[in-house]
Amino acid sequence: MADPRIGQLLSNRYQLIQLIGRGAMGQVYKAEDVLLGGVIVAVKFLSQTLLTRKMRDRFRSEARTCALLSTKSMHIVRVMDYGVDDQEVPYYVMEYLEGNSLSDVIGVQNLPLPRFLSLARQICAGLQCAHQGITIEGTTYPIIHRDIKPSNILVIQDPGFGELVKILDFGISKLLQSDASQTSSYMGTLAYSSPEQMEGRELDARSDIYSLGVLLYEMLTGKMPLKADTHSFGGWYKTHHFQAPEPFEAISPSAKVPKILESLVMSCLAKLPQDRPDTIEDILKALEPLEQRYNATRQISHRIGEALLRRPVVTPPRDPNGLSPDEACQLTTWPKNKPIAQIVFPHILETKRETSATLWVMLSQQEIENIQIGKLYNQFFKTFLCIQSPHPVIMWVTALYNQLQHKDGNPRWLKCFLDLKTEQGQKLTRLLIEKESYYILFFAIEDPHHCAYVMPLQTTPMQRSQLLEWMLASQTWASVGNAATSKELLKTEFEKAKPKIIAELANRDSQIKTLLP
Numbered sequence: 001m002a003d004p005r006i007g008q009l010l011s012n013r014y015q016l017i018q019l020i021g022r023g024a025m026g027q028v029y030k031a032e033d034v035l036l037g038g039v040i041v042a043v044k045f046l047s048q049t050l051l052t053r054k055m056r057d058r059f060r061s062e063a064r065t066c067a068l069l070s071t072k073s074m075h076i077v078r079v080m081d082y083g084v085d086d087q088e089v090p091y092y093v094m095e096y097l098e099g100n101s102l103s104d105v106i107g108v109q110n111l112p113l114p115r116f117l118s119l120a121r122q123i124c125a126g127l128q129c130a131h132q133g134i135t136i137e138g139t140t141y142p143i144i145h146r147d148i149k150p151s152n153i154l155v156i157q158d159p160g161f162g163e164l165v166k167i168l169d170f171g172i173s174k175l176l177q178s179d180a181s182q183t184s185s186y187m188g189t190l191a192y193s194s195p196e197q198m199e200g201r202e203l204d205a206r207s208d209i210y211s212l213g214v215l216l217y218e219m220l221t222g223k224m225p226l227k228a229d230t231h232s233f234g235g236w237y238k239t240h241h242f243q244a245p246e247p248f249e250a251i252s253p254s255a256k257v258p259k260i261l262e263s264l265v266m267s268c269l270a271k272l273p274q275d276r277p278d279t280i281e282d283i284l285k286a287l288e289p290l291e292q293r294y295n296a297t298r299q300i301s302h303r304i305g306e307a308l309l310r311r312p313v314v315t316p317p318r319d320p321n322g323l324s325p326d327e328a329c330q331l332t333t334w335p336k337n338k339p340i341a342q343i344v345f346p347h348i349l350e351t352k353r354e355t356s357a358t359l360w361v362m363l364s365q366q367e368i369e370n371i372q373i374g375k376l377y378n379q380f381f382k383t384f385l386c387i388q389s390p391h392p393v394i395m396w397v398t399a400l401y402n403q404l405q406h407k408d409g410n411p412r413w414l415k416c417f418l419d420l421k422t423e424q425g426q427k428l429t430r431l432l433i434e435k436e437s438y439y440i441l442f443f444a445i446e447d448p449h450h451c452a453y454v455m456p457l458q459t460t461p462m463q464r465s466q467l468l469e470w471m472l473a474s475q476t477w478a479s480v481g482n483a484a485t486s487k488e489l490l491k492t493e494f495e496k497a498k499p500k501i502i503a504e505l506a507n508r509d510s511q512i513k514t515l516l517p
């Protein structure tokens with residue numbers, strides 16, 4: 001029988017074209033947004049069999065959760081609209097994603113390590129954002145997905161990004177601090193559910209970390225970590241509580257997974273929540289050195305360089321007479337339009353050879369000399385903070401600590417802002433990602449006419465992927481206020497992070513002291 005929904009026009013706007021699939025909660029259709037000239041979207045309806053008041057509320061909450069979360073992470077499917085059809089069936093409208101579900105990707109082959117690492121990081125980035133929560137009327141609510149499994153993860157081919165992960169279906173997520181009675185009935189997918197989820201207990205982020213462990217195991221070995229005798233609630237209850245996952249070697253000898261990665265996945269699969277990583281951030285931190293070793297992020301940023309950037313930062317052909325950035329820095333002079341004062345500003349430095357992101361800093365001659373003399377004692381901490389609203393801005397912080405100079409333990413803070421709605425802000429962000437480094441140009445207040453010292457600094461793969469996310473997402477972020485307000489908010493956030501940075505620098509400093517003769 002023909003589907004009566006095909007051809008229907010919802011809210012005078014979305015024309016349904018074709019059924020894409022059915023899940024536990026409803027049906028998903030491909031549709032055209034006629035108001036926007038036929039842009040393809042996906043429309044999800046709540047199933048006819050679930051049209052109770054409670055389910056309607058839950059469905060609306062799924063739409064709201066996704067809509068709020070997707071403004072914060074490009075790894076969560078974007079939800080744009082919500083409504084009811086003429087039969088009073090609720091629906092919500094999402095971006096249409098043409099891609100493969102992770103279950104298809106896993107089904108084909110064991111994932112090579114760089115690909116695994118790239119996909120895993122993106123899944124973690126989306127989940128981390130959900131766990132950090134959404135703010136409703138001034139209160140932040142962490143969001144637990146509760147149904148992390150391959151079919152809820154779509155892998156799409158983005159022309160610039162390469163493989164881009166999107167998490168779907170926050171259908172059974174709930175606002176952690178909301179009414180606990182709302183989700184009394186069991187929902188979830190048995191093979192991926194944590195032991196505590198099967199017990200119907202109150203869940204926190206560590207339950208998603210368990211499901212993520214099942215998923216990561218499957219991605220690395222092509223097999224499930226646990227097998228139930230019977231595919232029933234009772235069978236899986238026993239399995240999740242008492243069965244130990246097989247070591248990788250026993251189950252997939254050809255997988256060649258580094259031991260450290262296997263231990264990470266196994267720790268996610270611990271039976272007790274307190275034996276798992278506490279947060280997704282811990283997992284991302286553990287993945288970072290592996291990404292560095294297997295070059296996964298690098299591959300992504302290279303692809304971006306090739307395809308995404310409309311105006312890629314092209315390195316001109318090597319000119320043997322051209323200047324290296326280092327040499328160029330030595331020859332630059334403090335701009336006439338800047339005051340002779342202890343200030344910091346970002347600048348795109350173009351030389352015949354290449355274009356670089358640079359920070360121009362004016363300090364006293366003495367401080368610069370101490371930095372130069374005490375090279376071995378210099379400690380750096382680089383960090384980036386970003387705010388989307390009211391106006392998308394990145395705060396770029398370099399903390400420089402030198403025990404000769406900063407005897408009170410307070411580093412020299414070099415801070416500036418990148419406005420993501422300006423060409424300069426976008427270009428500097430791109431350079432920080434692509435060049436994997438930036439230069440600090442020091443000018444002495446006593447002699448501003450030439451650059452006194454140049455220092456190259458590296459950005460980490462984690463920082464680059466974070467910058468990349470912000471840069472891409474900012475193309476869809478609207479500015480609803482002025483940049484100055486965003487800067488003030490970032491400064492407040494930064495003040496909160498300061499003690500941690502100081503402690504980190506002090507810790508590194510004591511390590512360096514024990515290494516030096």
Ligand SMILES: Nc1ncnc2c1ncn2[C@@H]1O[C@H](COP(=O)(O)OP(=O)(O)OP(=O)(O)O)[C@@H](O)[C@H]1O
Pocket residue numbers: 020021022023024025026027028042044077094095096097098101147151152154168169171
């Ligand atoms: N935004 C989207 N763009 C394209 N396809 C989508 C989109 N959202 C969902 N789909 C596809 O629609 C189908 C149904 O998705 P849905 O999320 O309702 O259920 P499910 O994840 O398959 O199952 P369950 O709800 O039981 O977990 C799936 O094949 C899914 O890949």
